[in-house]
Amino acid sequence: xxxxxxxxxxxxxxxxxxxxxxxxxxxxxxxxxxxxxxxxxxxxxxxxxxxxxxxxxxxxxxxxxxxxxxxxxxxxxxxxxxxxxxxxxxxxxxxxxxxxxxxxxxxxxxxxxxxxxxxxxxxxxxxxxxxxxxxxxxxxxxxxxxxxxxxxxxxxxxxxxxxxxxxxxxxxxxxxxxxxxxxxxxxxxxxxxxxxxxxxxxxxxxxxxxxxxxxxxxxxxxxxxxxxxxxxxxxxxxxxxxxxxxxxxxxxxxxxxxxxxxxxxxxxxxxxxxxxxxxxxxxxxxxxxxxxxxxxxxxxxxxxxxxxxxxxxxxxxxxxxxxxxxxxxxxxxxxxxxxxxxxxxxxxxxxxxxxxxxxxxxxxxxxxxxxxxxxxxxxxxxxxxxxxxxxxxxxxxxxxxxxxxxxxxxxxxxxxxxxxxxxxxxxxxxxxxxxxxxxxxxxxxxxxxxxxxxxxxxxxxxxxxxxxxxxxxxxxxxxxxxxxxxxxxxxx
Numbered sequence: 001x002x003x004x005x006x007x008x009x010x011x012x013x014x015x016x017x018x019x020x021x022x023x024x025x026x027x028x029x030x031x032x033x034x035x036x037x038x039x040x041x042x043x044x045x046x047x048x049x050x051x052x053x054x055x056x057x058x059x060x061x062x063x064x065x066x067x068x069x070x071x072x073x074x075x076x077x078x079x080x081x082x083x084x085x086x087x088x089x090x091x092x093x094x095x096x097x098x099x100x101x102x103x104x105x106x107x108x109x110x111x112x113x114x115x116x117x118x119x120x121x122x123x124x125x126x127x128x129x130x131x132x133x134x135x136x137x138x139x140x141x142x143x144x145x146x147x148x149x150x151x152x153x154x155x156x157x158x159x160x161x162x163x164x165x166x167x168x169x170x171x172x173x174x175x176x177x178x179x180x181x182x183x184x185x186x187x188x189x190x191x192x193x194x195x196x197x198x199x200x201x202x203x204x205x206x207x208x209x210x211x212x213x214x215x216x217x218x219x220x221x222x223x224x225x226x227x228x229x230x231x232x233x234x235x236x237x238x239x240x241x242x243x244x245x246x247x248x249x250x251x252x253x254x255x256x257x258x259x260x261x262x263x264x265x266x267x268x269x270x271x272x273x274x275x276x277x278x279x280x281x282x283x284x285x286x287x288x289x290x291x292x293x294x295x296x297x298x299x300x301x302x303x304x305x306x307x308x309x310x311x312x313x314x315x316x317x318x319x320x321x322x323x324x325x326x327x328x329x330x331x332x333x334x335x336x337x338x339x340x341x342x343x344x345x346x347x348x349x350x351x352x353x354x355x356x357x358x359x360x361x362x363x364x365x366x367x368x369x370x371x372x373x374x375x376x377x378x379x380x381x382x383x384x385x386x387x388x389x390x391x392x393x394x395x396x397x398x399x400x401x402x403x404x405x406x407x408x409x410x411x412x413x414x415x416x417x418x419x420x421x422x423x424x425x426x427x428x429x430x431x432x433x434x435x436x437x438x439x440x441x442x443x444x445x446x447x448x449x450x451x452x453x454x455x456x457x458x459x460x461x462x463x464x465x466x467x468x469x470x471x472x473x474x475x476x477x478x479x480x481x482x483x484x485x486x487x488x489x490x491x492x
Contacts (some may be wrong), residue, residue: 002051006076006124007058009044009086013037013093014117017110027104031177034109038093045090046061050241052083054475058126064435066130071180071190075127080473081259084329088336089249091454092465096241099344107148111141113484114243119249123256128192129447131261132169135217138250139165142242150237157237161230163284166257168217168227175213179265187290194264202266214257216274221254222310224277225284232291235303240347243299247343248307250334255313257334263480267487274318281318282411284311289418293425298346299354301426302339305382305419309335312415316397319408320488324400325481327393329473332387334462336380341378341455348448350374358426363435368443372431374452379427380460383419389462 010247016037037263048060061077078086093116100108118138125131143320147158180192182200191197202210220227235322262270288308295301313335316328348371350356365372381388384395394416402409462469 002060003062005044006047006062009041009048009090010076010117010121010124012041012044013120017113021110027106030106030109031101033114035094035097037113038090038097041116043092044088045086048078049083049087052078052472053078054253054472057476062127063215064182067216069131069190070129070139070191070192072129073127074130075193076121076124076130077126077167078124080476081256081329082123084333084473085249085252085256086120088252088333089120089123091458092244092248092336092340095340095344095451095454096244096448099347100241101447103361105149107144108239108241115141115145115245119245122253126194128179128197128261130177130192132173135253136169139169141317142238142246142250145242146238150242152232152237153170154237156216157230157233161234164220164227165217168220169408172217173213175210179210189266194261197265202269204269207266207269208272211262211269211273214261214266215277218254218257218262219280221257222251223254223307224280224311224314225287225307226280228284228288230296230309231307232300232303236297238299239348240343241344243266243347244340247303248340252332252336253314255310255317258314258317259480263484267484270318270368270484271488274320277318278315278408281311281315282408284308284377285315285415286418289415290424291424293418294424296358298349298358298430299343301358301422301465302342302346302382305422306335306339307380308415308419309339312394312397312412315408315412316400319400319404320481320484321400322405322478322481323396323403325477326474327396327398327400327433328398329477330389330462330466330470331393333469334393334459337455337458337462338378338388339388341374341452341459342382344452344455345371345375345378348444353439359427361430362433363431365431367434368441369442370449374444374449376427376431376457377459378452378457379423383423384415384416385463387463388459391463392466442450 015066017034020033025033038072054057058079066072066074096112098470115138118134121134122138123129125134143158143162147155150158176192179197183197184190187201223231236248285308288304288311292301292304292308313328313331317323319379344354353361384391396408398413401412435437
Protein backbone atom coordinates (compact mmCIF):
# COMPACT_ATOMS: atom_id res chain seq x y z
CA UNK A 1 0.00 0.00 0.00
CA UNK A 2 2.70 2.50 1.02
CA UNK A 3 4.60 1.82 -2.20
CA UNK A 4 1.67 3.09 -4.25
CA UNK A 5 0.35 5.76 -1.89
CA UNK A 6 1.64 8.70 -3.97
CA UNK A 7 -0.01 7.28 -7.08
CA UNK A 8 -3.32 7.08 -5.21
CA UNK A 9 -2.85 10.68 -4.06
CA UNK A 10 -2.18 11.88 -7.62
CA UNK A 11 -4.88 10.05 -9.52
CA UNK A 12 -7.75 9.62 -7.05
CA UNK A 13 -9.32 13.00 -7.96
CA UNK A 14 -8.99 12.34 -11.71
CA UNK A 15 -10.37 8.79 -11.45
CA UNK A 16 -13.25 10.12 -9.35
CA UNK A 17 -14.01 12.72 -12.03
CA UNK A 18 -13.94 10.09 -14.78
CA UNK A 19 -16.21 7.69 -12.90
CA UNK A 20 -18.68 10.45 -12.01
CA UNK A 21 -18.60 11.69 -15.60
CA UNK A 22 -19.23 8.26 -17.10
CA UNK A 23 -22.09 7.75 -14.65
CA UNK A 24 -23.51 11.16 -15.63
CA UNK A 25 -23.81 11.71 -11.91
CA UNK A 26 -26.49 14.14 -10.74
CA UNK A 27 -25.25 17.34 -9.17
CA UNK A 28 -25.66 16.24 -5.54
CA UNK A 29 -23.70 13.03 -6.19
CA UNK A 30 -21.00 14.96 -8.08
CA UNK A 31 -20.56 17.29 -5.12
CA UNK A 32 -20.44 14.37 -2.68
CA UNK A 33 -17.91 12.49 -4.83
CA UNK A 34 -15.67 15.55 -5.17
CA UNK A 35 -15.65 16.23 -1.44
CA UNK A 36 -15.07 12.57 -0.55
CA UNK A 37 -12.18 12.24 -2.99
CA UNK A 38 -10.54 15.36 -1.54
CA UNK A 39 -10.98 14.12 2.04
CA UNK A 40 -9.58 10.66 1.21
CA UNK A 41 -6.65 12.33 -0.55
CA UNK A 42 -6.05 14.50 2.52
CA UNK A 43 -6.11 11.42 4.74
CA UNK A 44 -3.53 9.71 2.51
CA UNK A 45 -1.30 12.78 2.60
CA UNK A 46 -1.49 12.81 6.39
CA UNK A 47 -0.35 9.17 6.35
CA UNK A 48 2.67 10.27 4.30
CA UNK A 49 3.36 13.12 6.73
CA UNK A 50 3.14 10.81 9.74
CA UNK A 51 5.67 8.41 8.17
CA UNK A 52 7.97 11.10 6.76
CA UNK A 53 11.54 11.08 8.09
CA UNK A 54 13.09 14.58 8.15
CA UNK A 55 16.67 13.29 7.99
CA UNK A 56 16.06 11.18 4.87
CA UNK A 57 15.99 12.51 1.32
CA UNK A 58 13.50 11.32 -1.29
CA UNK A 59 10.88 8.97 0.16
CA UNK A 60 7.91 6.83 -0.98
CA UNK A 61 9.48 6.61 -4.44
CA UNK A 62 7.81 4.58 -7.16
CA UNK A 63 9.35 3.81 -10.53
CA UNK A 64 7.60 2.07 -13.42
CA UNK A 65 8.83 1.76 -17.01
CA UNK A 66 6.70 3.82 -19.39
CA UNK A 67 8.23 4.65 -22.78
CA UNK A 68 11.34 2.52 -22.42
CA UNK A 69 12.90 3.23 -25.82
CA UNK A 70 12.96 6.95 -24.98
CA UNK A 71 14.04 6.45 -21.38
CA UNK A 72 10.82 7.98 -19.98
CA UNK A 73 9.68 6.49 -16.67
CA UNK A 74 6.80 6.98 -14.29
CA UNK A 75 9.03 8.13 -11.43
CA UNK A 76 7.56 9.89 -8.40
CA UNK A 77 8.65 10.61 -4.84
CA UNK A 78 8.37 13.11 -2.01
CA UNK A 79 10.92 15.05 0.01
CA UNK A 80 10.76 18.13 2.22
CA UNK A 81 10.16 20.48 -0.74
CA UNK A 82 7.34 18.57 -2.36
CA UNK A 83 5.82 17.65 1.02
CA UNK A 84 5.11 21.32 1.81
CA UNK A 85 3.19 21.92 -1.43
CA UNK A 86 1.52 18.50 -1.27
CA UNK A 87 0.13 19.41 2.14
CA UNK A 88 -1.09 22.75 0.83
CA UNK A 89 -2.95 21.17 -2.09
CA UNK A 90 -4.63 18.48 -0.03
CA UNK A 91 -5.54 20.93 2.76
CA UNK A 92 -7.02 23.60 0.50
CA UNK A 93 -9.10 21.44 -1.84
CA UNK A 94 -11.79 20.33 0.68
CA UNK A 95 -12.16 23.96 1.80
CA UNK A 96 -12.58 25.11 -1.79
CA UNK A 97 -15.31 22.52 -2.26
CA UNK A 98 -17.07 23.90 0.81
CA UNK A 99 -16.92 27.35 -0.80
CA UNK A 100 -18.19 25.90 -4.10
CA UNK A 101 -21.04 23.93 -2.53
CA UNK A 102 -23.82 26.28 -3.77
CA UNK A 103 -22.33 26.11 -7.30
CA UNK A 104 -24.67 24.31 -9.71
CA UNK A 105 -22.50 24.19 -12.84
CA UNK A 106 -20.99 20.71 -13.08
CA UNK A 107 -17.97 21.90 -15.05
CA UNK A 108 -16.67 23.67 -11.94
CA UNK A 109 -16.43 20.40 -10.07
CA UNK A 110 -14.90 18.32 -12.87
CA UNK A 111 -12.27 20.94 -13.61
CA UNK A 112 -11.26 21.28 -9.98
CA UNK A 113 -10.70 17.54 -9.66
CA UNK A 114 -8.59 17.52 -12.84
CA UNK A 115 -6.65 20.51 -11.53
CA UNK A 116 -5.84 18.73 -8.28
CA UNK A 117 -4.36 15.80 -10.19
CA UNK A 118 -2.31 18.13 -12.40
CA UNK A 119 -0.71 20.16 -9.61
CA UNK A 120 -0.15 17.09 -7.40
CA UNK A 121 1.48 15.16 -10.23
CA UNK A 122 3.77 18.06 -11.07
CA UNK A 123 5.04 18.42 -7.53
CA UNK A 124 5.73 14.67 -7.12
CA UNK A 125 7.31 13.96 -10.53
CA UNK A 126 11.01 13.05 -10.63
CA UNK A 127 11.14 12.37 -14.37
CA UNK A 128 11.44 15.59 -16.38
CA UNK A 129 9.07 14.52 -19.17
CA UNK A 130 6.50 13.35 -16.61
CA UNK A 131 6.86 16.68 -14.82
CA UNK A 132 6.31 18.53 -18.09
CA UNK A 133 3.15 16.54 -18.85
CA UNK A 134 1.63 17.35 -15.45
CA UNK A 135 2.82 20.97 -15.78
CA UNK A 136 0.77 21.25 -18.98
CA UNK A 137 -2.15 19.23 -17.59
CA UNK A 138 -2.80 21.69 -14.79
CA UNK A 139 -3.10 24.54 -17.31
CA UNK A 140 -6.13 23.08 -19.15
CA UNK A 141 -8.64 23.32 -16.25
CA UNK A 142 -7.52 26.90 -15.56
CA UNK A 143 -8.08 27.75 -19.24
CA UNK A 144 -11.60 26.32 -19.08
CA UNK A 145 -12.43 27.88 -15.70
CA UNK A 146 -11.48 31.38 -16.88
CA UNK A 147 -12.66 31.03 -20.47
CA UNK A 148 -16.05 29.47 -19.71
CA UNK A 149 -16.91 30.54 -16.16
CA UNK A 150 -15.01 33.81 -15.80
CA UNK A 151 -16.20 37.40 -16.06
CA UNK A 152 -15.19 40.53 -17.94
CA UNK A 153 -12.79 39.86 -20.81
CA UNK A 154 -12.52 36.27 -19.61
CA UNK A 155 -11.98 34.61 -23.00
CA UNK A 156 -9.22 37.05 -23.96
CA UNK A 157 -7.58 36.70 -20.54
CA UNK A 158 -7.78 32.90 -20.65
CA UNK A 159 -5.99 32.91 -24.02
CA UNK A 160 -3.37 35.32 -22.71
CA UNK A 161 -2.43 33.20 -19.71
CA UNK A 162 -2.35 30.07 -21.88
CA UNK A 163 -0.16 31.62 -24.57
CA UNK A 164 2.32 33.08 -22.09
CA UNK A 165 2.48 29.85 -20.12
CA UNK A 166 2.97 27.83 -23.31
CA UNK A 167 5.85 30.13 -24.28
CA UNK A 168 7.59 29.23 -21.05
CA UNK A 169 6.61 25.57 -21.32
CA UNK A 170 8.05 25.25 -24.83
CA UNK A 171 11.36 26.73 -23.72
CA UNK A 172 11.45 24.29 -20.81
CA UNK A 173 10.55 21.35 -23.06
CA UNK A 174 13.37 22.22 -25.44
CA UNK A 175 15.83 22.24 -22.52
CA UNK A 176 14.45 18.93 -21.21
CA UNK A 177 14.82 17.19 -24.57
CA UNK A 178 18.32 18.54 -25.13
CA UNK A 179 19.42 17.45 -21.65
CA UNK A 180 18.08 13.96 -22.41
CA UNK A 181 20.04 13.99 -25.67
CA UNK A 182 23.23 15.02 -23.84
CA UNK A 183 22.72 12.14 -21.42
CA UNK A 184 22.29 9.75 -24.36
CA UNK A 185 25.47 11.05 -26.00
CA UNK A 186 27.32 10.65 -22.71
CA UNK A 187 26.07 7.22 -21.60
CA UNK A 188 24.59 5.58 -24.70
CA UNK A 189 21.14 5.22 -23.11
CA UNK A 190 18.15 7.55 -22.85
CA UNK A 191 16.90 8.80 -19.49
CA UNK A 192 14.94 11.76 -18.22
CA UNK A 193 15.11 10.80 -14.54
CA UNK A 194 16.33 13.75 -12.49
CA UNK A 195 18.72 11.56 -10.49
CA UNK A 196 20.40 10.40 -13.72
CA UNK A 197 20.58 13.83 -15.34
CA UNK A 198 22.20 15.39 -12.27
CA UNK A 199 25.46 13.58 -13.01
CA UNK A 200 25.93 15.18 -16.45
CA UNK A 201 28.98 17.50 -16.59
CA UNK A 202 27.38 20.30 -18.62
CA UNK A 203 29.55 22.63 -20.65
CA UNK A 204 29.27 26.07 -18.91
CA UNK A 205 27.94 27.87 -22.01
CA UNK A 206 25.45 25.10 -22.75
CA UNK A 207 24.35 25.07 -19.13
CA UNK A 208 23.58 28.80 -19.24
CA UNK A 209 21.03 28.58 -22.04
CA UNK A 210 19.60 25.26 -20.84
CA UNK A 211 18.95 26.82 -17.43
CA UNK A 212 17.35 29.80 -19.18
CA UNK A 213 14.72 27.49 -20.70
CA UNK A 214 13.61 26.39 -17.22
CA UNK A 215 13.89 29.83 -15.66
CA UNK A 216 11.65 31.40 -18.32
CA UNK A 217 8.87 28.90 -17.53
CA UNK A 218 9.21 29.46 -13.80
CA UNK A 219 9.48 33.26 -14.07
CA UNK A 220 6.17 33.37 -15.98
CA UNK A 221 4.48 31.08 -13.48
CA UNK A 222 5.57 33.04 -10.37
CA UNK A 223 5.37 35.71 -12.04
CA UNK A 224 8.48 37.89 -11.81
CA UNK A 225 8.12 41.50 -12.93
CA UNK A 226 8.38 41.72 -16.71
CA UNK A 227 6.66 38.34 -17.07
CA UNK A 228 3.53 39.37 -15.18
CA UNK A 229 1.21 40.95 -17.74
CA UNK A 230 -1.18 37.98 -17.59
CA UNK A 231 -1.52 38.09 -13.79
CA UNK A 232 -3.94 40.91 -12.89
CA UNK A 233 -6.30 40.32 -15.87
CA UNK A 234 -6.42 36.57 -15.18
CA UNK A 235 -7.01 37.07 -11.45
CA UNK A 236 -9.68 39.65 -12.22
CA UNK A 237 -11.56 37.39 -14.65
CA UNK A 238 -11.17 34.00 -12.98
CA UNK A 239 -13.75 32.40 -10.65
CA UNK A 240 -12.69 32.46 -7.01
CA UNK A 241 -11.64 28.76 -6.76
CA UNK A 242 -9.37 29.19 -9.80
CA UNK A 243 -7.86 32.36 -8.33
CA UNK A 244 -7.10 30.55 -5.08
CA UNK A 245 -5.32 27.74 -6.94
CA UNK A 246 -3.35 30.17 -9.14
CA UNK A 247 -2.17 32.26 -6.19
CA UNK A 248 -1.79 29.65 -3.45
CA UNK A 249 -0.51 26.68 -5.47
CA UNK A 250 0.42 27.28 -9.11
CA UNK A 251 2.56 30.36 -8.44
CA UNK A 252 4.38 28.41 -5.74
CA UNK A 253 5.18 25.69 -8.29
CA UNK A 254 7.35 28.27 -10.07
CA UNK A 255 9.35 28.63 -6.84
CA UNK A 256 9.38 24.86 -6.40
CA UNK A 257 10.67 24.40 -9.95
CA UNK A 258 13.66 26.68 -9.28
CA UNK A 259 14.55 24.66 -6.21
CA UNK A 260 13.93 21.22 -7.68
CA UNK A 261 15.20 21.58 -11.25
CA UNK A 262 17.12 24.86 -11.21
CA UNK A 263 19.35 23.93 -8.31
CA UNK A 264 18.92 20.22 -9.03
CA UNK A 265 20.48 20.44 -12.49
CA UNK A 266 22.29 23.79 -12.67
CA UNK A 267 23.60 24.52 -9.17
CA UNK A 268 26.60 26.55 -10.29
CA UNK A 269 24.85 28.08 -13.31
CA UNK A 270 22.13 29.72 -11.22
CA UNK A 271 24.79 31.93 -9.65
CA UNK A 272 25.23 33.41 -13.15
CA UNK A 273 21.54 34.39 -13.20
CA UNK A 274 21.33 35.32 -9.51
CA UNK A 275 22.11 39.07 -9.92
CA UNK A 276 19.43 39.37 -12.62
CA UNK A 277 16.78 37.48 -10.66
CA UNK A 278 17.58 39.34 -7.44
CA UNK A 279 17.27 42.65 -9.30
CA UNK A 280 13.93 41.64 -10.84
CA UNK A 281 12.69 40.45 -7.45
CA UNK A 282 13.63 43.73 -5.75
CA UNK A 283 11.99 45.74 -8.52
CA UNK A 284 8.93 43.50 -8.21
CA UNK A 285 8.71 44.06 -4.45
CA UNK A 286 8.36 47.80 -4.98
CA UNK A 287 6.52 47.89 -8.33
CA UNK A 288 3.79 45.44 -7.32
CA UNK A 289 3.31 47.25 -4.00
CA UNK A 290 2.84 50.58 -5.80
CA UNK A 291 0.34 48.98 -8.19
CA UNK A 292 -1.54 47.51 -5.22
CA UNK A 293 -1.77 50.93 -3.55
CA UNK A 294 -3.25 52.51 -6.70
CA UNK A 295 -5.68 49.66 -7.53
CA UNK A 296 -9.38 50.04 -6.70
CA UNK A 297 -10.42 46.51 -7.64
CA UNK A 298 -10.04 44.22 -4.61
CA UNK A 299 -9.08 41.10 -6.56
CA UNK A 300 -6.53 42.90 -8.73
CA UNK A 301 -5.12 44.68 -5.69
CA UNK A 302 -4.39 41.36 -4.00
CA UNK A 303 -3.07 39.96 -7.28
CA UNK A 304 -0.38 42.65 -7.15
CA UNK A 305 0.06 42.00 -3.43
CA UNK A 306 0.71 38.34 -4.22
CA UNK A 307 3.18 39.38 -6.91
CA UNK A 308 5.08 41.46 -4.35
CA UNK A 309 5.28 38.64 -1.84
CA UNK A 310 6.14 36.02 -4.45
CA UNK A 311 9.00 38.30 -5.52
CA UNK A 312 10.12 38.25 -1.89
CA UNK A 313 10.09 34.44 -1.90
CA UNK A 314 12.05 34.30 -5.18
CA UNK A 315 14.58 36.74 -3.73
CA UNK A 316 15.12 34.48 -0.74
CA UNK A 317 15.66 31.44 -2.96
CA UNK A 318 18.51 33.18 -4.80
CA UNK A 319 20.22 34.58 -1.69
CA UNK A 320 21.54 31.10 -0.76
CA UNK A 321 21.80 31.35 3.00
CA UNK A 322 19.83 29.32 5.50
CA UNK A 323 17.79 32.25 6.84
CA UNK A 324 16.59 33.27 3.38
CA UNK A 325 15.97 29.69 2.26
CA UNK A 326 14.15 28.72 5.46
CA UNK A 327 12.04 31.87 5.31
CA UNK A 328 11.21 31.34 1.64
CA UNK A 329 10.04 27.78 2.15
CA UNK A 330 8.03 28.78 5.23
CA UNK A 331 6.53 31.68 3.27
CA UNK A 332 5.53 29.33 0.45
CA UNK A 333 3.20 27.65 2.94
CA UNK A 334 2.02 30.59 5.03
CA UNK A 335 1.43 32.96 2.11
CA UNK A 336 -0.53 30.22 0.33
CA UNK A 337 -2.85 29.90 3.34
CA UNK A 338 -3.22 33.67 3.80
CA UNK A 339 -3.84 34.37 0.11
CA UNK A 340 -6.35 31.51 -0.08
CA UNK A 341 -8.25 32.98 2.85
CA UNK A 342 -8.13 36.49 1.39
CA UNK A 343 -9.33 35.48 -2.07
CA UNK A 344 -12.13 33.44 -0.51
CA UNK A 345 -13.17 36.54 1.43
CA UNK A 346 -13.06 38.55 -1.80
CA UNK A 347 -15.32 35.95 -3.41
CA UNK A 348 -17.74 36.24 -0.50
CA UNK A 349 -17.61 40.03 -0.84
CA UNK A 350 -18.66 39.82 -4.48
CA UNK A 351 -21.51 37.44 -3.66
CA UNK A 352 -22.89 39.95 -1.17
CA UNK A 353 -22.30 43.26 -2.95
CA UNK A 354 -21.88 42.25 -6.62
CA UNK A 355 -18.91 44.60 -6.84
CA UNK A 356 -15.24 44.53 -5.92
CA UNK A 357 -14.70 48.24 -6.39
CA UNK A 358 -13.24 49.50 -3.11
CA UNK A 359 -14.84 52.91 -3.62
CA UNK A 360 -18.30 51.30 -3.68
CA UNK A 361 -17.85 49.44 -0.40
CA UNK A 362 -17.68 50.68 3.17
CA UNK A 363 -19.41 50.37 6.52
CA UNK A 364 -19.25 46.57 6.53
CA UNK A 365 -17.98 46.44 10.12
CA UNK A 366 -21.18 47.92 11.52
CA UNK A 367 -23.39 45.24 9.92
CA UNK A 368 -21.24 42.12 9.64
CA UNK A 369 -18.75 41.71 12.54
CA UNK A 370 -17.84 38.09 11.74
CA UNK A 371 -17.22 38.94 8.10
CA UNK A 372 -15.13 41.93 9.21
CA UNK A 373 -12.99 39.80 11.55
CA UNK A 374 -12.01 37.23 8.95
CA UNK A 375 -11.57 39.82 6.20
CA UNK A 376 -9.26 41.95 8.34
CA UNK A 377 -7.41 38.93 9.73
CA UNK A 378 -6.49 37.47 6.34
CA UNK A 379 -5.62 40.88 4.91
CA UNK A 380 -3.30 41.65 7.84
CA UNK A 381 -1.83 38.13 7.66
CA UNK A 382 -0.74 38.84 4.10
CA UNK A 383 0.88 42.06 5.36
CA UNK A 384 2.88 40.10 7.96
CA UNK A 385 0.77 40.52 11.10
CA UNK A 386 2.87 39.54 14.18
CA UNK A 387 1.60 36.28 15.58
CA UNK A 388 0.93 34.79 12.15
CA UNK A 389 3.14 32.53 10.04
CA UNK A 390 3.74 35.21 7.42
CA UNK A 391 5.50 37.43 9.97
CA UNK A 392 7.95 34.66 10.88
CA UNK A 393 8.66 33.88 7.22
CA UNK A 394 9.15 37.49 6.15
CA UNK A 395 11.41 38.17 9.12
CA UNK A 396 13.64 35.21 8.22
CA UNK A 397 13.92 36.37 4.60
CA UNK A 398 14.76 39.93 5.69
CA UNK A 399 17.46 38.62 8.05
CA UNK A 400 18.82 36.51 5.19
CA UNK A 401 18.79 39.56 2.91
CA UNK A 402 20.80 41.62 5.41
CA UNK A 403 23.19 38.71 5.79
CA UNK A 404 23.75 38.72 2.02
CA UNK A 405 23.99 42.50 1.52
CA UNK A 406 23.03 45.52 3.61
CA UNK A 407 21.26 47.41 0.81
CA UNK A 408 19.40 44.32 -0.36
CA UNK A 409 18.25 43.96 3.23
CA UNK A 410 17.06 47.56 3.37
CA UNK A 411 15.06 47.22 0.13
CA UNK A 412 13.65 43.87 1.25
CA UNK A 413 12.47 45.31 4.56
CA UNK A 414 10.29 47.81 2.69
CA UNK A 415 7.90 45.00 1.78
CA UNK A 416 6.39 44.96 5.27
CA UNK A 417 5.97 48.75 5.35
CA UNK A 418 4.44 48.98 1.87
CA UNK A 419 2.10 46.04 2.55
CA UNK A 420 0.84 47.71 5.72
CA UNK A 421 0.21 50.91 3.78
CA UNK A 422 -2.03 49.44 1.11
CA UNK A 423 -3.70 46.94 3.46
CA UNK A 424 -4.70 49.57 6.04
CA UNK A 425 -5.78 51.98 3.29
CA UNK A 426 -7.98 49.25 1.82
CA UNK A 427 -9.42 48.20 5.20
CA UNK A 428 -10.32 51.77 6.06
CA UNK A 429 -12.34 52.13 2.86
CA UNK A 430 -14.01 48.72 2.77
CA UNK A 431 -14.79 47.88 6.39
CA UNK A 432 -15.15 51.25 8.05
CA UNK A 433 -16.40 54.71 7.20
CA UNK A 434 -19.67 55.48 5.48
CA UNK A 435 -21.40 52.68 3.58
CA UNK A 436 -21.39 53.29 -0.17
CA UNK A 437 -23.50 50.23 -0.96
CA UNK A 438 -27.05 50.25 0.45
CA UNK A 439 -27.99 46.67 -0.49
CA UNK A 440 -29.00 44.27 2.27
CA UNK A 441 -26.54 41.50 3.09
CA UNK A 442 -25.99 38.81 5.68
CA UNK A 443 -23.04 38.13 7.94
CA UNK A 444 -21.04 34.91 7.48
CA UNK A 445 -23.10 31.74 7.80
CA UNK A 446 -22.01 28.53 9.51
CA UNK A 447 -20.72 26.92 6.29
CA UNK A 448 -18.53 29.93 5.54
CA UNK A 449 -17.18 30.10 9.10
CA UNK A 450 -16.32 26.39 9.02
CA UNK A 451 -14.49 26.98 5.74
CA UNK A 452 -12.43 29.94 6.98
CA UNK A 453 -11.62 28.82 10.53
CA UNK A 454 -9.06 26.11 9.61
CA UNK A 455 -7.15 28.63 7.47
CA UNK A 456 -7.05 31.18 10.30
CA UNK A 457 -6.04 28.50 12.81
CA UNK A 458 -3.11 27.34 10.68
CA UNK A 459 -1.85 30.91 10.27
CA UNK A 460 -1.93 31.45 14.04
CA UNK A 461 -0.28 28.12 14.85
CA UNK A 462 2.50 28.67 12.30
CA UNK A 463 3.00 32.15 13.75
CA UNK A 464 3.21 31.31 17.45
CA UNK A 465 4.81 27.86 17.19
CA UNK A 466 7.10 27.72 14.12
CA UNK A 467 9.23 25.17 16.01
CA UNK A 468 6.51 22.61 15.26
CA UNK A 469 7.16 22.89 11.52
CA UNK A 470 10.66 24.18 10.76
CA UNK A 471 12.48 21.09 12.15
CA UNK A 472 10.60 18.96 9.60
CA UNK A 473 12.35 20.54 6.63
CA UNK A 474 15.43 22.21 8.16
CA UNK A 475 17.84 19.20 8.10
CA UNK A 476 17.38 18.45 4.39
CA UNK A 477 17.16 22.15 3.52
CA UNK A 478 20.54 22.67 5.18
CA UNK A 479 22.04 19.71 3.29
CA UNK A 480 20.70 21.01 -0.02
CA UNK A 481 22.08 24.48 0.68
CA UNK A 482 25.52 23.06 1.52
CA UNK A 483 25.55 21.16 -1.78
CA UNK A 484 24.65 24.33 -3.68
CA UNK A 485 27.27 26.42 -1.91
CA UNK A 486 29.90 23.75 -2.59
CA UNK A 487 28.97 23.70 -6.28
CA UNK A 488 29.29 27.49 -6.63
CA UNK A 489 32.45 27.69 -4.55
CA UNK A 490 30.79 29.20 -1.51
CA UNK A 491 32.27 26.70 0.95
CA UNK A 492 35.93 26.88 1.78
